[in-house]
Amino acid sequence: MAQIKLQNIAHSYNANAKDKKYALKPFDMTWVDGGRYAILGPSGCGKSTMLNIMSGIVTPSEGHLLFDGVDVTEKTTSERNIAQVFQFPVIYGTMTVHDNLAFPLVCRGYDKSFIKAKVSEVAEALSLENFLSQSARKLTADQKQLISLGRGLVRDNVAAVLMDEPLTVIDPDLKFRLRRKLKEINQKYKSTLIYVTHDQNEAMTFAENIIVMDDGEIVQIGSPAELFDRPKTTFVGYFIGAPAMNFFGCKAVNSNTINFNGTEITTTTDLNGIKNKDLKLGIRSEYIRFSDVVGENTIHASIESVDDWGNHKLVTADFDGNIIKIKVKRETEVPTDRAFLMLPAHHCCVYDNEILV
Amino acid sequence: MHTFYVTLKYTAVTLWSMFVIAPFLWALSTSFKDFNSVTSGATYIPWVDFEPTLEGWRVLLRSPAQGGVNIVEPYLNSIFVTCFASLISIALGTLAAYALSRFTFKAGFIRNDDITFFFISQRIMPPVVLAIPFFIMLGKLGLLDTLFGLVMVYVVLLMPIAVWIMVDFFNKVPIEIDETALIDGCNPYQAFYKVVLPNSIPGMVVAGLFCMIFGWTDFFFAFILTFTEVQLLPVAIVSLNSSITPWWSLSAAALVSVAPLIVVAFIVERYLSKGNLSGALK
Numbered sequence: 264m265a266q267i268k269l270q271n272i273a274h275s276y277n278a279n280a281k282d283k284k285y286a287l288k289p290f291d292m293t294w295v296d297g298g299r300y301a302i303l304g305p306s307g308c309g310k311s312t313m314l315n316i317m318s319g320i321v322t323p324s325e326g327h328l329l330f331d332g333v334d335v336t337e338k339t340t341s342e343r344n345i346a347q348v349f350q351f352p353v354i355y356g357t358m359t360v361h362d363n364l365a366f367p368l369v370c371r372g373y374d375k376s377f378i379k380a381k382v383s384e385v386a387e388a389l390s391l392e393n394f395l396s397q398s399a400r401k402l403t404a405d406q407k408q409l410i411s412l413g414r415g416l417v418r419d420n421v422a423a424v425l426m427d428e429p430l431t432v433i434d435p436d437l438k439f440r441l442r443r444k445l446k447e448i449n450q451k452y453k454s455t456l457i458y459v460t461h462d463q464n465e466a467m468t469f470a471e472n473i474i475v476m477d478d479g480e481i482v483q484i485g486s487p488a489e490l491f492d493r494p495k496t497t498f499v500g501y502f503i504g505a506p507a508m509n510f511f512g513c514k515a516v517n518s519n520t521i522n523f524n525g526t527e528i529t530t531t532t533d534l535n536g537i538k539n540k541d542l543k544l545g546i547r548s549e550y551i552r553f554s555d556v557v558g559e560n561t562i563h564a565s566i567e568s569v570d571d572w573g574n575h576k577l578v579t580a581d582f583d584g585n586i587i588k589i590k591v592k593r594e595t596e597v598p599t600d601r602a603f604l605m606l607p608a609h610h611c612c613v614y615d616n617e618i619l620v
Numbered sequence: 621m622h623t624f625y626v627t628l629k630y631t632a633v634t635l636w637s638m639f640v641i642a643p644f645l646w647a648l649s650t651s652f653k654d655f656n657s658v659t660s661g662a663t664y665i666p667w668v669d670f671e672p673t674l675e676g677w678r679v680l681l682r683s684p685a686q687g688g689v690n691i692v693e694p695y696l697n698s699i700f701v702t703c704f705a706s707l708i709s710i711a712l713g714t715l716a717a718y719a720l721s722r723f724t725f726k727a728g729f730i731r732n733d734d735i736t737f738f739f740i741s742q743r744i745m746p747p748v749v750l751a752i753p754f755f756i757m758l759g760k761l762g763l764l765d766t767l768f769g770l771v772m773v774y775v776v777l778l779m780p781i782a783v784w785i786m787v788d789f790f791n792k793v794p795i796e797i798d799e800t801a802l803i804d805g806c807n808p809y810q811a812f813y814k815v816v817l818p819n820s821i822p823g824m825v826v827a828g829l830f831c832m833i834f835g836w837t838d839f840f841f842a843f844i845l846t847f848t849e850v851q852l853l854p855v856a857i858v859s860l861n862s863s864i865t866p867w868w869s870l871s872a873a874a875l876v877s878v879a880p881l882i883v884v885a886f887i888v889e890r891y892l893s894k895g896n897l898s899g900a901l902k
Contacts, residue, residue, distance in 0.1 A: 318799075318803055319802075319803075320799050320802070320803075339802070339807070340799070340802040340803050341802055341803070341804075341805045341806060341807060345803060346803060347799070347800070347803045349796045349799075349800070351794070351796070353794065353796045353797050353800045355797075355801075355815055355818075355819070356819055357818040357819055357821075358818075366804050367803075367804040367805055370804055370805030370806055370810070370814075371805045411800070414800070414804060
């Protein structure tokens with residue numbers, strides 16, 4: 264267990280070329296010991312590169328990596344004492360399940376009785392105790408992935424357990440149970456868990472802190488609630504939440520008011536010092552409410568369609584060419600023709616050049 | 621319709637089996653014939669068409685002084701040379717192939733694929749191109765007409781096959797397994813021999829089979845690089861021939877020389893048919 268610090272880390276797969284292209288742009292980051300993190304982002308955004316840098320599979324072309332203040336940038340993977348689980352199950356096909364789970368401990372020279380106790384503890388936690396003497400090759404894909412996971416968990420002193428979309432091959436029911444299990448393990452062993460995924464639900468339900476990445480950069484770090492309520496960029500707003508955040512072009516009027524298509528909307532954002540007058544207003548579909556009367560922050564829009572999503576309704580409205588999505592409870596009465604929509608001031612986010620003001 | 625296809629399938633398989641087995645059966649029956657049964661028209665059934673005799677087989681065990689051609693020594697020589705050369709080729713070839721599959725080599729314009737092709741290119745050349753250089757080199761080293769010299773030459777000839785098969789095999793083994801072994805606490809050497817190597821046995825068996833077939837059946841180099849001291853089986857079989865072709869002892873020798881490959885093929889078959897070639901990692 265350790266605090267992991269990335270100091271000005273950057274990586275390029277063609278570091279010596281003239282047209283150097285960063286897979287990971289320079290950044291600083293500290294992973295708190297015992298934290299539960301998810302790295303979220305679209306394919307090719309640098310998530311796996313970041314993970315591979317921490318485990319030592321990839322040596323960063325710039326910057327330093329510190330474990331509890333000790334520089335480990337040049338250290339080998341085995342010296343770092345880290346566990347990593349890949350997207351597809353990696354098992355040692357010629358060994359039994361028991362030997363697979365014991366392998367990391369055997370390699371590090373632990374004594375037999377300790378290994379035996381530890382392997383049965385992990386096997387029980389992952390419901391593999393009945394397969395221990397079987398050849399690992401004969402198991403199903405999700406059982407194999409459990410073995411991969413188990414090998415990551417047998418060493419309880421690891422600096423961190425890194426997981427690169429580990430539940431892709433696992434069926435949904437087991438996925439849910441495993442995520443809970445991972446949370447339990449995190450609480451029990453206080454080991455840092457870093458979980459890469461492109462599935463926002465997985466990230467939201469698993470992590471205390473989510474790191475959103477795009478195009479080799481960390482866009483935002485925050486709790487699921489922060490990411491949902493105050494996305495730092497329009498990318499995060501689009502990427503997190505279903506449906507994506509509503510975004511509309513608008514202009515600044517005074518220190519906290521914007522003009523959205525002729526209607527003045529008050530926000531809690533301080534707009535003093537914003538030179539650019541062309542801004543964007545972002546608001547979650549969950550926070551827009553129907554209103555019976557014209558009031559502050561209300562717009563008059565026509566209802567285009569209502570989709571029943573089972574537990575809620577998704578209303579599509581048109582406000583002079585701006586399409587607005589509104590998510591309401593299933594029992595909410597939706598006006599059929601035109602309606603007043605209320606945009607609560609504290610939920611209105613203003614973006615200047617795609618970045619939250 | 622279904623029965624029609626099944627019938628068709630079995631007919632085809634039966635015809636093909638007969639096609640494959642017929643030469644062996646013919647060689648087997650010929651090996652028990654004598655001069656008269658071979659030269660006076662085709663004979664088929666022993667004790668009816670011809671009187672079987674063991675003379676053809678006896679010739680193989682008799683010393684030249686007794687009017688035979690002893691193939692026991694060439695047989696053992698062939699086994700020694702083939703096995704040794706195959707083992708060395710597999711050992712070196714596997715290491716070379718692992719390096720070519722996992723590490724990036726750059727020397728001028730040369731990359732990994734070029735190095736792999738260089739290995740294979742040794743087999744593209746007509747053997748006669750290599751014969752004279754080999755002859756001169758072995759001569760200078762005093763290794764002409766020795767088993768050790770033959771082993772060295774065969775390693776040169778067999779290793780490209782091993783490298784070729786193993787590079788392809790390792791390329792199909794996901795690199796994550798090496799990385800996992802490193803994360804689990806192995807150093808790169810341990811990752812290779814504790815994790816990657818045990819998973820590569822099917823590939824090594826197949827490469828070994830090919831090496832043994834090519835080594836065992838080579839006549840050209842065995843003929844050119846040996847004279848009187850050392851003889852390999854293919855050369856010994858050819859030397860059986862005389863003005864009157866002894867079909868009976870040639871047939872017996874042919875069967876004897878095929879036997880080891882058939883045994884090896886049966887042992888290896890399970891590796892080929894189980895589909896274990898892909899490494900069984902996923």
